[in-house]
Amino acid sequence: MTQDFAPSGPEAQERAAQWLGLAGLRPTRQRRALAALLVGDGENRHVTAESLYAAARDRGAPVSLATIYNTLRAFCDAGLLAEIAVDATRSYFDTRTDDHPHFFWEDSQVLTDAPAEDLTILHLPQAPEGCEVARVDVVIRLRRRR
Amino acid sequence: MTQDFAPSGPEAQERAAQWLGLAGLRPTRQRRALAALLVGDGENRHVTAESLYAAARDRGAPVSLATIYNTLRAFCDAGLLAEIAVDATRSYFDTRTDDHPHFFWEDSQVLTDAPAEDLTILHLPQAPEGCEVARVDVVIRLRRRR
DNA sequence: TTAAGTGCAAATTATTTGCAGTAAG
């Protein structure tokens, strides 16, 4: 659970700083730590408040849970993260903010990217008049085959 | 909010009873009332615990909120309803249980069916080994055009 | 210096559960 975060190191710090800079967010110690965990290696990540909280604690850069929540919200508002609705009991956040499909592993409750190039939507219902499509969420729910 | 439920009447009662019978659920007064609101006219419906609670109260067949939750859960477990994840803060339930696309109206927080015949998925990422696809959720998020 | 960020504790919101009473088979 905690191993799925970016390795720390100077380049991670650098990337984190740039990422925060993108949105003009004040680079506090906590935000830099969280940003480094999220985008320190350029990989896409899917986190929950709890998973990020645990990761920060385990890496020796503890951040309060309230700040985790505030920060995830701030990153989202700034467009650095996308919130994905897959489970009614928990929020998931994705470092990749463009519209792309996901796998949701029902047994482990883990969210991952699905290869977007393997999804071809030929035809999409058109938005009713007066509306526009904000986004199309595609979640492929997986379960272990018995 | 409350007007989007099935009109009451003898045929609604009949349909409700049959629907409950499908799953072998004991037809209590409250379950019959809720079932009638949900499937009394054969239309598909999308409800939250609160919307169903309000509807029951408004129709003069009040059901406690705890029972609403228990019942929605029971209907879901019995395969009579499908739970759709669209919003992290609330659960939505659909009377149509097959896999089909949805519109989610972000301003009103309302969930509706999208015309399935207008969605063509040409190619879907294949499930990783050892897994099978339980379901594919497609949620088209709409917002009022400015 | 000063507005924004942090963290604790308390508050909120959605949902579940324990349990005594009620009703369906």
Added chain:
DNA sequence: CTTACTGCAAATAATTTGCACTTAA
């Protein structure tokens, strides 16, 4: 009769918020 269902009140769980303190600009 007997087991499942209902509803209240209390318990949980995820998330937000008030507020005094800290820190980046």
